[in-house]
Amino acid sequence: MAPMRALRFAPGLACLLACGSLVLAGCGGGSSISSHVNQSAESGKSRPAPPKSAFPATDGRSLEKFLEEAKVLPTVKINASAEAFYPGTERYPFLVSEKAVAGKEGKEIADAEVAIYYVEVPKVKPGPQAIGERPVVGPFPASIESLATKPEFQSKTTTEDPDVASVVYSAQIPFPSEGEYKIVALIKEKGGLAEKPLASVHVGEFEKIPTPGEKAPLIQTPTAKSVGGDLAKISTRVPPDTQNKVNYADVLGKEPILLLFTTPKFCQSRACGPVVDVAEQAQHEFEGKANFIHMEIYNDNDPSKGVRPQVRRFHLPTEPWLFAINREGVISATIEGAFGTNLMRKTVDRVISE
Numbered sequence: 001m002a003p004m005r006a007l008r009f010a011p012g013l014a015c016l017l018a019c020g021s022l023v024l025a026g027c028g029g030g031s032s033i034s035s036h037v038n039q040s041a042e043s044g045k046s047r048p049a050p051p052k053s054a055f056p057a058t059d060g061r062s063l064e065k066f067l068e069e070a071k072v073l074p075t076v077k078i079n080a081s082a083e084a085f086y087p088g089t090e091r092y093p094f095l096v097s098e099k100a101v102a103g104k105e106g107k108e109i110a111d112a113e114v115a116i117y118y119v120e121v122p123k124v125k126p127g128p129q130a131i132g133e134r135p136v137v138g139p140f141p142a143s144i145e146s147l148a149t150k151p152e153f154q155s156k157t158t159t160e161d162p163d164v165a166s167v168v169y170s171a172q173i174p175f176p177s178e179g180e181y182k183i184v185a186l187i188k189e190k191g192g193l194a195e196k197p198l199a200s201v202h203v204g205e206f207e208k209i210p211t212p213g214e215k216a217p218l219i220q221t222p223t224a225k226s227v228g229g230d231l232a233k234i235s236t237r238v239p240p241d242t243q244n245k246v247n248y249a250d251v252l253g254k255e256p257i258l259l260l261f262t263t264p265k266f267c268q269s270r271a272c273g274p275v276v277d278v279a280e281q282a283q284h285e286f287e288g289k290a291n292f293i294h295m296e297i298y299n300d301n302d303p304s305k306g307v308r309p310q311v312r313r314f315h316l317p318t319e320p321w322l323f324a325i326n327r328e329g330v331i332s333a334t335i336e337g338a339f340g341t342n343l344m345r346k347t348v349d350r351v352i353s354e
Contacts, residue, residue: 157264
């Protein structure tokens with residue numbers, strides 16, 4: 001199974017694009033909620049990032065020395081929901097959950113306190129011991145954003161999934177340059193701090209994905225009219241969303257566009273369903289000010305038939321992906337991974353004001 005910048009991660013859409021038949025995955029996770037959660041926080045609610053002082057300072061220490069701060073074994077699973085990063089300050093989204101037991105997904109943890117740290121790997125790769133001697137950079141505490149929408153915009157895809165995510169965590173991380181960065185999370189557990197190594201980030205790896213400031217690629221997108229009103233052909237959400245009123249090609253360079261790539265059904269993610277709900281609510285709130293287009297991932301909504309050409313045109317390795325495109329046809333902003341109504345509103349406000 002493979003994900004496209006989506007939650008409940010698997011190998012990655014890189015595999016999807018290579019094989020054309022893998023199923024998208026996203027972030028999933030695991031841990032005992034009572035063991036490390038900040039019990040004063042409300043599950044499923046947004047929360048700003050804790051101050052940096054709430055986590056250990058690096059003080060120029062090496063990775064090996066710094067990790068001596070971690071006194072307890074981690075009881076959680078942390079899954080990053082993004083793979084594409086570029087030099088500069090980047091949003092690093094992830095989910096936290098209990099560890100899976102007997103193949104069953106662990107419960108979401110919606111109120112943990114987590115900070116991200118990194119070690120920059122030299123261009124000439126050293127051995128494992130040398131990496132451990134490299135200085136650690138951080139902390140970058142994570143905020144929590146609710147994925148909730150108003151009841152009228154909640155799909156069965158979301159409400160009937162017992163494993164659906166209610167929040168997404170994200171840290172703002174300044175990457176100084178292209179290259180590989182070893183990522184480590186520190187999470188507050190009962191009894192102390194636990195350390196969780198995460199997958200490396202390769203900044204600048206996905207050069208072909210359109211980025212802010214670039215002209216958006218030209219694609220054709222199906223509409224309700226083009227499928228004779230059978231919305232199930234162009235949306236795996238239940239019920240199908242209504243983000244299919246216009247063909248992207250007809251409004252590109254003329255009107256603002258919010259183009260969302262994701263597949264609620266086949267992503268098997270804790271958050272792919274919720275982000276379509278978030279976009280559906282935003283479409284209602286900004287009616288007449290921007291065009292909202294949901295683009296599914298697989299041909300005929302069938303993973304065995306490969307990835308749709310529109311996805312390939314944007315060179316996406318994961319999902320969900322949101323592209324905000326202004327009236328000039330220039331990309332205003334992109335979001336990889338899960339996002340809630342607050343971030344969506346800020347993104348729409350930005351693109352319609354340009």
